[in-house]
Amino acid sequence: MYSTTYHRPATVDEAVALFAKGSDAKYLAGGHTLLPVMKQRLAAPSDVIDIARIPTLIGIEASSETLTIKAATTYFDILSSADVKRTIPAIAHLTSVLGDPAVRYRGTIGGSVATNDPTADYPAAVLALNATVKTNRREIPADAFFQGLFTTALENDEIITAIAFPIPEKAGYAKMRNPASRFALTAVFVAKLKSGEIRVTATGASQDGVMRVPVIEQALAANWSAAALEGITISEEGLMADIHGTSDYRANLIKVMAQRAVAAAG
Amino acid sequence: MANVQLTVNGKAVSADVEDRTLLVQLLRDHLGLTGTHVGCDTSQCGACIVHIDGRAVKSCTTLVGQVDGANITTIEGISKGDELHPMQAAFRDNHGLQCGYCTPGMIMSAIDIVNRYGADLDEDTVRHELEGNICRCTGYHNIVKSVLDAASRMKLSIAAE
CATH class of the missing domain: 3.30.465.10 (Uridine Diphospho-n-acetylenolpyruvylglucosamine Reductase; domain 3)
Structure with a gap:
């Protein structure tokens, strides 16, 4: 890790003022993303401002x-x-x-x-x-x-x-975990809001980060059940491919995790 | 440089260290407490787990500034003199260690698990809760056995106190 200066402000305003003083400051909360990245020297903030114990947060x-x-x-x-x-x-x-x-x-x-x-x-x-x-x-x-x-x-x-x-009418989450890192190889969150709107998201799948899955949202709007997703095909376009899984594997996981999430939501 | 003051295994410690110092570096390099290990150094393996204010946390992913004022317990701080902690005794009796590298982290995690669940632990819970500790000897079967054994011993020792 490169050299840095640690601060522990007592309030949000104090944290923002410290941030302005640093040449390249970063806020630190739990540190379980920032510190590993700093240890790899992929980040080298001049100042780390610890906001994890500010009572109002x-x-x-x-x-x-x-x-x-x-x-x-x-x-x-x-x-x-x-x-x-x-x-x-x-x-x-x-x-x-x-x-x-x-x-x-x-x-x-x-x-x-x-x-x-x-x-x-x-x-x-x-x-x-x-x-x-x-x-x-x-x-x-x-x-x-x-x-x-x-x-x-x-x-x-x-x-x-x-x-x-x-607070939704129903919601469910199903995740295929990477067993070493515990991050999502692909996970899906399904929600039926009180307004009736159905929103479905996938993480661990897209190259652009978290995404909504309209094709599943439409199918669940017509019929809220795991069975309603049986015939659906998810496009692998734009999905991640790495040593843990190909993009078409992740595309299939989106469907399977969505089915499990609906089953969990009830 | 910063001055940090904390309690380590019941003793007050004051150290002048660089702000970038990790808790595991303070323990091993400055205080000579080398029982806490660095395994993966990427927050995944749990060999570096110590207790910060009673909670099992990865010391390789904690800056010393974050624990200024905290109470730290390491593997060196859990026995009473020559008398092993019930978790240590259970690991020895159940062959819960092979090479021993992951053992300090396993034991510190396991004590935290028993503290949270009491003696009402089942095998599934132990396996799920030990996810953050990796054993490259793959000795999980006896590790789980050790934790379950220790849970009942710790219940007895709490009742006896």
């Missing part, structure tokens, strides 16, 4: 319509939350298959969403549930937030403060 709130998870809430706390299990059990399940227990103690939902790794779990939930990404400046709808591989609508110094998930 931690906590979970549920109303009848919305589940709000603040950005620096760890996966462990999300997994332990009765509110999450009660309102959107699919998010509890997603969290239980994310990383491993040691990673879940450190990793945060805001970190995952801000990084937008193409194989990460949370972007699939945020996009499928049509969640709102709240920052220290504005509110960004999920459809406008994710902009391709490791790219989001966030400004460099902008901080996610919370993710607000509308």
